[in-house]
Amino acid sequence: MFYNLLKSYQWALVMGVAVLLLATAQPSQGQINIGKFVNKDKAKRTLANKLRRGWENRLRKIKESQDREKFNYAVALSDAAGFFEDREKFARYQRLTNNLTRLRENLKQISLKELRAMSKDKNKTYLRRASDMRKSSQQMIRANSSKPETLVEIGEMAFSSNKFSLAENAFGRAKRLYEKNNRTSEDPYNKLIGNLSLLYHTTGRYTEADEYTQRMIKMNEEKYGKTHSAYASALNNRAMLLKDLGKYSEAEQLIDQAIGIITSNEGKNSTPYAIMTNNKALLYQTIGRYQQADKLLSEAIAVGGKTMKEGSTLYQRFLVNQALLYQDMKRYDEAEKIYQKAIKRKQRQWKQGHPDYAYMLNNLAALYVEMGKTDQVEELLNKSRKIYERKFGKQHPGYASATSNLGNFYRSQKKFDQAAPLLKEALVVRESILSNQHPAYAKSQEDLAILNWQMGKVKDATVLYREVLKRSETYIQKYFPAMSEAEKEKYWNKLRPTYLRFYAFVADNYTKNPKLLNDMFNYHIATKAILLSDANKIRRRILQSGDKQLIEDYQYWLDVKEILAKLYTYSKDDLIEQGINLDSLEQAANKMERNLSSRSKEFSGGLDDKPIRFANIANALGANEASVEFVHLYKFDGRFTDTVYYAALVVTPKATQPKMVLLKDGNKLETRYLKYYRNTIKAKRKDRYSYKQFWSKIDPLVTGKSTIYVSPDGVYNQINLNTLQKPDGKFLVDEKSFVLLTNSKDLIALKGRKRSTGAKNAVLVGFPDYGGTGKIPALPGTKKEVITIESLLKRSGFSTEKLMEQKASEESVKTISEKKPRILHIATHGFFLKDEQLQGDKLFGIEIDKAKEDPLLRSGLMLANSEKTMDNLNNRENQTQNNGILTAFEAMNMSLENTELVVLSACETGLGDVKAGEGVYGLQRAFQVAGADALIMSLWKVSDDATQKLMSLFYQNWLVMGNKAKAFKKAQLQLKTQFKEPYFWGAFVLIGS
Numbered sequence: 001m002f003y004n005l006l007k008s009y010q011w012a013l014v015m016g017v018a019v020l021l022l023a024t025a026q027p028s029q030g031q032i033n034i035g036k037f038v039n040k041d042k043a044k045r046t047l048a049n050k051l052r053r054g055w056e057n058r059l060r061k062i063k064e065s066q067d068r069e070k071f072n073y074a075v076a077l078s079d080a081a082g083f084f085e086d087r088e089k090f091a092r093y094q095r096l097t098n099n100l101t102r103l104r105e106n107l108k109q110i111s112l113k114e115l116r117a118m119s120k121d122k123n124k125t126y127l128r129r130a131s132d133m134r135k136s137s138q139q140m141i142r143a144n145s146s147k148p149e150t151l152v153e154i155g156e157m158a159f160s161s162n163k164f165s166l167a168e169n170a171f172g173r174a175k176r177l178y179e180k181n182n183r184t185s186e187d188p189y190n191k192l193i194g195n196l197s198l199l200y201h202t203t204g205r206y207t208e209a210d211e212y213t214q215r216m217i218k219m220n221e222e223k224y225g226k227t228h229s230a231y232a233s234a235l236n237n238r239a240m241l242l243k244d245l246g247k248y249s250e251a252e253q254l255i256d257q258a259i260g261i262i263t264s265n266e267g268k269n270s271t272p273y274a275i276m277t278n279n280k281a282l283l284y285q286t287i288g289r290y291q292q293a294d295k296l297l298s299e300a301i302a303v304g305g306k307t308m309k310e311g312s313t314l315y316q317r318f319l320v321n322q323a324l325l326y327q328d329m330k331r332y333d334e335a336e337k338i339y340q341k342a343i344k345r346k347q348r349q350w351k352q353g354h355p356d357y358a359y360m361l362n363n364l365a366a367l368y369v370e371m372g373k374t375d376q377v378e379e380l381l382n383k384s385r386k387i388y389e390r391k392f393g394k395q396h397p398g399y400a401s402a403t404s405n406l407g408n409f410y411r412s413q414k415k416f417d418q419a420a421p422l423l424k425e426a427l428v429v430r431e432s433i434l435s436n437q438h439p440a441y442a443k444s445q446e447d448l449a450i451l452n453w454q455m456g457k458v459k460d461a462t463v464l465y466r467e468v469l470k471r472s473e474t475y476i477q478k479y480f481p482a483m484s485e486a487e488k489e490k491y492w493n494k495l496r497p498t499y500l501r502f503y504a505f506v507a508d509n510y511t512k513n514p515k516l517l518n519d520m521f522n523y524h525i526a527t528k529a530i531l532l533s534d535a536n537k538i539r540r541r542i543l544q545s546g547d548k549q550l551i552e553d554y555q556y557w558l559d560v561k562e563i564l565a566k567l568y569t570y571s572k573d574d575l576i577e578q579g580i581n582l583d584s585l586e587q588a589a590n591k592m593e594r595n596l597s598s599r600s601k602e603f604s605g606g607l608d609d610k611p612i613r614f615a616n617i618a619n620a621l622g623a624n625e626a627s628v629e630f631v632h633l634y635k636f637d638g639r640f641t642d643t644v645y646y647a648a649l650v651v652t653p654k655a656t657q658p659k660m661v662l663l664k665d666g667n668k669l670e671t672r673y674l675k676y677y678r679n680t681i682k683a684k685r686k687d688r689y690s691y692k693q694f695w696s697k698i699d700p701l702v703t704g705k706s707t708i709y710v711s712p713d714g715v716y717n718q719i720n721l722n723t724l725q726k727p728d729g730k731f732l733v734d735e736k737s738f739v740l741l742t743n744s745k746d747l748i749a750l751k752g753r754k755r756s757t758g759a760k761n762a763v764l765v766g767f768p769d770y771g772g773t774g775k776i777p778a779l780p781g782t783k784k785e786v787i788t789i790e791s792l793l794k795r796s797g798f799s800t801e802k803l804m805e806q807k808a809s810e811e812s813v814k815t816i817s818e819k820k821p822r823i824l825h826i827a828t829h830g831f832f833l834k835d836e837q838l839q840g841d842k843l844f845g846i847e848i849d850k851a852k853e854d855p856l857l858r859s860g861l862m863l864a865n866s867e868k869t870m871d872n873l874n875n876r877e878n879q880t881q882n883n884g885i886l887t888a889f890e891a892m893n894m895s896l897e898n899t900e901l902v903v904l905s906a907c908e909t910g911l912g913d914v915k916a917g918e919g920v921y922g923l924q925r926a927f928q929v930a931g932a933d934a935l936i937m938s939l940w941k942v943s944d945d946a947t948q949k950l951m952s953l954f955y956q957n958w959l960v961m962g963n964k965a966k967a968f969k970k971a972q973l974q975l976k977t978q979f980k981e982p983y984f985w986g987a988f989v990l991i992g993s
Contacts, residue, residue, distance in 0.1 A: 047116065138579075141170055148174040148183075152192055159195065164203050165580055171196050190219055190230070194237065201241050207558050210245075213238040229272065232261035236276050243283050246489070255280045271314075274303035278318055281325075290329050297322045316342055316356075320363065332371045339364040355398055358387035362405060374413065381406040397440070397571055400429040404444060411451050412638050423447050434571045442468050446498055449505075454638065458509045462516065465502050469523050472498065473611070476527070479561055488531055497640075499523060504636035507645060507662055517658045521614045521649050524631050525745045528711070529925075542600060550599055557592045564589060612745040618655045620751050626705040627651040628698060629658075629744040632666070632714035644670065646714065650701040651744070661697045669693060670715045677719055681940065684981040691724040695732065707737045707965075711744045720939055720989055722972065723982035731982070733972060739965050740991045742928060750993055753933070760798045763816050764790055766827035766905075768808035770884075771867030781944030782827035785905060788952050789825060796959045798823070809864040810886050817895040824899055824932070827951075829862040830906035832922055856889035859922035861906060888926035897931035901964060905951055907941040924991060934964055934992035942987040950975050950988060965993040 144150040155170035171192060178189045197212035216234040224230045239254035259276045266272055281296035301318045308315040319342040326335035339360060346357045365380040385402035392399060407422030427444040434440055449464035472495055480488060506520040542554050564585055567575070575582060617627055628650050635643035644666030649658040663669065673693045680687040694716070702708055710721065722733035732738070741747060766786035770776040783804060790800050801819065803812050808828070816824060866884030896902065904923060927935050936954070938947075953974050957967035968990045975985040 141166075141173065145173060146177070148177040148192075149188060151177070152188060152195065155195060155199075159199060159202075164199060167199055168196075171199065185223075190216075190223060193219060194233065197237055197241075201237070201244070203563065205559050205563060206241065206245060207555050209241050213241050227261060227264070229262060229265045232258040232265070232276075233272070235261075236279065239283075240279055243279075243286065248283065248287050251283055252280070255283065269303055269306060271304070271307045274300045274307060274318070275314075277303070278321060282321060285325055285328065290325065293325055294322075294329070297325060316345065319345075323363070323367070327367060327370065332367065335367055336364070336371070339367060355388060355391055358384040358398065358402065361387075362402060365405065365409070369409065369412070374409075377409050378406070381409060394425075394429060395433055397430075397433060400426045400433070400440070400444075403429070404447060407451075408447055411447070411454065414454070414638075416451065416455050419451055423451055433573065437471065438571070442471055442498075446501070450501065450638075453505055453508070458512050461505065462509075462513060465505065466519065468498060469502060469519070473523065473526055476530070477611075479564065480530070492527075492531060496527075499527060500633055500640070501636050503631055503633040503647065504645075507633065507635075507647060510660060514657055517649065517660055518614050520631070520647070520660075521629060521651075521658050521744075522611075524629065524649075525617075525711075525743055526611055528713075528743045545600075550596070553592065554596060554600075557589065557596060560585065560589045560592065612748055614651065614658060616748055617651050617744055618653060620747055621651065621653040621709075622707070623653055624705055625653065625707045625709065626702045627709040627711075627744050627747060628702070629711045630713040630716050643667065644714075646716075648698045650698065652701075652705070659701050661701065663697065665693075666714075674715055674718060678940070681723065681981075681983050681986070684983050687723075687725050687982075690719070691726050691732070694719060695721065695724050702736075705736075707739065709739045709741055709744065709747050711741045711746075718939065720982070720986045722969075723986035725982075731976075733969065733976070733986075737965060737969050739993050740989060742925075742991070746992070759820070759822060760796070761819065761821050762790075762793050762798050762800045762823035762825065763803065763819060763821040764800060764825045764827075765803045765808050765813060765863075766825075767804045768828050768862065768864040768866070769805040770829075770862060771865055773867050775867045776829060776862055779828065779944060781948050782905070785827050785948045785951055786825070788948070789955050792952070792955045792959060793823070806864050810884055810890075813861075813863060813886055814890065814894065820898040822898065822900050823903070824896065824901070825903040825905065825951075826861060827905040827947075830860070830904060830923065830938070831862065832859040856892060856922070856926060857887050859926075860885050860887040860891075861904070861923070888923045891923060892926040892929045894927075894930040896927065899932045901934050901936070902927045902932040903936045903951065904938070905936075905947055907938055928991070932992075934990060936968065936988055936990050938987045939989060940983075940987050942984060946975065946979060946984040947987075949978070950985065963993075965990060 140154060141151070144154065151170045151174035155167045155174065158164075158170060159167040174192055175189075175196070178184055178186070178192065183189060193212060194216050197209055197216050200206075200209035200212060213234065217231070217238055220228065220231040220234045235254045235258035239251045239258065242248075242251035242254065255276060259273070259280065262270065262272045262276060277296050278300040281293040281300060284290070284293035284296065297318065301315075301322060304312070304315045304318050319338050323335045323338040323342070326332070326338065343357065343360045343364065346354065346360055361380045361384040365377045365384070368374065368377045368380070381402060385399065385406060388396060388399035388402050403422050404426035407419045407426060410416070410419035410422065423444065427441070427448060430438065430441045430444050445464050445468045449461045449468065452458075452461035452464065476495075480491075502523065503520055506516045510516045510520075543551055545551065564582075567580060567582055567585070574580075621627060628648055631647040631649065633645050633647060635641045635645060643664075646663040646666045646669060648661040648663070650661065651658050673690065677687065677690045677694075679685075680690070710716075721736075721738050722731065724732045726732070739750075741750070764786045767779060767783035770778065786802060786804060790802055793800050801821075803809075813826070863884050863886055869883045869885050904927075924935060924937055950971055953971035954968055957970045958964055961967045961970075968988075972985045972988075979985055
């Protein structure tokens, strides 16, 4: 029976196989083709394995092609525009990483057809819509969310292609994983902290960058020691942050230390050495030491050429850095050779259709414009524009930039018909892809404004300029309060040329459209003296308040504002791709500001959201008053010329617009006429010409006005209007009362200020003991001056503190703030040194290079024991902050908000670096920033006797009259009866009132 069953089973099996073979040979429509299914699955696995090997190999090559040192060392760049090659690499890296993840985790869900499609796109750059790129990035991070090393790699790749939000996301996730798993002692964690410091620095978040660079230095020192290359890397990164913060001397010390370590460890033929040498070069370029910068950059390029790959973008950066340095040095032929060298490298690597090749063509075209080789510019710009169009289409920043450049070139050549459509197209494209709040959009608007100006379309140009400047003013109001002084200067240096071009436009066209004068006045007073403010002092007070929560919230607000300032330059696609909601960030910042304002008087006082306009000034003037706002500008003829103009904007009571006097001989005012004025003052000769040159054209506009509020600019900071003598022999002091203001808008605060009813206390400093060697002449007259003034003040009910001889020390003066004096009177030697006067290694204990960088370090007061510092001794005592020399920089950091008057009864205390639109960088500006209501300072050296008499007369008058301006003028007139020459009675000026 068992046998029969077995036979039956064998027969069934044979029949089954036969049926199966028959079905395979002749499949019916409803049957499953099992053999074909097996073959497809095998083909799918084979193709998947092939793709995996290929993708892994390509991914490895992408990683190897990256300049790895960029993730270890901060690199200084003259041109921060990103090379497109890095963006392409990241796009390929992103696509390959996601594809490999799909193969590993979801192969079953991928069809053979889809795999074959994926295999055919190996040569694509994978640059897709921003929303798709964002989804791919999120997918990549999610797939590797538990792998900190991979997340760091993703962050580095994103960082190198300027995907900063994605990089921060990846780095942040990796950091949390390392910390959660107690892996913070591992080398990759150290590297991650370095990456974060570079990210924060690059994105302008200097508060966080400062914290992380210091943390990196400490970590690397503890882990590796001070002789390790990792420690040198941390020093380099800190140095570059300090450079961007304007702390150049500290930056130089750190970069020198870092280079020394790298030289010992890796030698001078290494990529880290090349990077640091490049960095030191750009530091020197920033502070104007061009020859040393050139030597260092040449060395960096020579080393980089040996240690870096042919297609290295880092090496390309070095070349661009040197070309831009040569442009600054006017060494155009050498700059041209470097650009041509860089272009040839790009041709070998990418041929002539690559966006980075177009970028280089743009740079070369800009150089040729500067060189005057205009015959070659059009071809280069057209070629660049066509490359961008072929690669991306017309809706791209690169295409818009090339179109704008070509349009501006035609405009400069007076080919207006060709320029107009290009400039309009650039504007439309930028609005579409960047938004109308982007700086590039504002630039396009100004380009069109200038074109219309040159074509005589004043109305159209006016409309465009108003939009540009309104947007700039809004940006300044929103972001300047949170910027460091160095950041403000960088931004203002970019923005100020727009204002100067507008002033030149008004100078050309105000007779056709007088309302332009209102715009010019309003924008000038909104930005005049914008750089040196009390913002840093507000920052310092909050950080030293001891209120931990306030400090933490304030620092967070600073970071948010820094982020917003950076995001302001992003395109719409950049924001979408990185998942950034700008509106939400702005709303968060506004909410923080309201919260901080409610908790801190210092903070709320630093936010000025109520701009002062022309109407406010006109309505504040009394019937016998007028205001004169001076503006230093340059003639513009398609481009700036060397011709200097001075505009005097005159405001009278209830006027609807200012009147303008345009002085077109500004170059002579600043040279020949100023020299004549000074020589006649010092020689005590009659001055027959200065009134005519400096005031005669303005005088008719203030006829009948006895009090003139004057806000000087440029050369007008260097003369005393009171001393100008009219043809009839009378001085202006005999007819007018001048009140000097830093900015005409200060008139509003001046008018609103109530007479002080606070404590009647004064601190009097004089007759310091300089050291007794005679190197600094003693001033016995200042002893008599202080004693006389003390007697006058005491009789009027003032309590006084007298600091003389050894008590007249720098330390004592710095601590005066704590006493909150109503009057601070300092009688001693003052100084201001010009650049050409700086020699040797140190100036009063301060490094010469540092003093050259900052004019506030070249101006100051000499106090007790200052002779030791004059010896330039390099000892420990001389390096302390209390070395007998109070610099303007140190004076600026005093707190004198309760001080009604500061008198600097010393020679040339009113001198300093005169910066157009910014005022005098010296003791004058320092004490104003410190908070003093009014200052009395001198413009030239004058006798001890005349100074003593003037000061005594002033205090006598003021204590009776209660009005500083009237008392000071009366004192000058009284002294004038004894000394007729202005040399004696006109040396001092009163600023404020």
